[in-house]
Amino acid sequence: MKRLGFNRIVLINKSFQLRQIASFVALNSLIMLAFGGCLYLFLNSEVDANLYSAHVTYKNLRSMLFPIVLTLSLLNVVVSSLILAVFVLYASHKIAGPMYRFKLALDEISRRNLSATTSVRHDDQLQEVSASLKRVAETLREDCQTMKDGLAAMKPLAAGNASPELLRTLEKLQTTVDLYRI
Numbered sequence: 796m797k798r799l800g801f802n803r804i805v806l807i808n809k810s811f812q813l814r815q816i817a818s819f820v821a822l823n824s825l826i827m828l829a830f831g832g833c834l835y836l837f838l839n840s841e842v843d844a845n846l847y848s849a850h851v852t853y854k855n856l857r858s859m860l861f862p863i864v865l866t867l868s869l870l871n872v873v874v875s876s877l878i879l880a881v882f883v884l885y886a887s888h889k890i891a892g893p894m895y896r897f898k899l900a901l902d903e904i905s906r907r908n909l910s911a912t913t914s915v916r917h918d919d920q921l922q923e924v925s926a927s928l929k930r931v932a933e934t935l936r937e938d939c940q941t942m943k944d945g946l947a948a949m950k951p952l953a954a955g956n957a958s959p960e961l962l963r964t965l966e967k968l969q970t971t972v973d974l975y976r977i
Contacts, residue, residue: 831867835860890909899911910932
């Protein structure tokens with residue numbers, strides 16, 4: 796967890812996380828409903844004949860199996876949905892969390908704030924991307940400092956015998972370089 800040049804700790808994009816959880820739960824629900832329907836049809840066709848010989852008090856197998864299959868399917872949906880939600884929370888913090896922090900750091904860099912970098916936890920999936928982002932920001936900081944130093948050295952040399960066009964160009968370059976926070 797790293798602060799990004801302002802007083803807010805960025806963990807993850809919550810709407811992305813909630814969309815991921817909802818999609819996994821919906822998929823899990825569809826799978827469980829299909830499973831329950833197939834189980835019901837299978838048990839109805841295979842066991843129906845055997846129950847008549849056992850003198851069961853139910854009118855037919857459907858009336859006996861439906862509450863059992865429904866209860867087991869609903870219980871399975873609830874338990875597996877909870878497990879999936881926990882899994883998605885964990886997985887999204889490992890991947891989407893660092894990606895969201897990278898996005899915020901890149902947004903800061905696009906606003907010419909070259910000191911805004913981000914770090915990921917040692918066990919996150921995107922260690923190499925984090926290291927590359929740090930190298931990019933450091934290279935940009937160094938290049939910007941080199942340009943500032945070069946412009947500062949050129950101003951006294953150009954002051955005495957430079958054309959107005961050269962002086963305007965140097966001033967424009969200085970203004971642009973000064974926009975960067977390093």
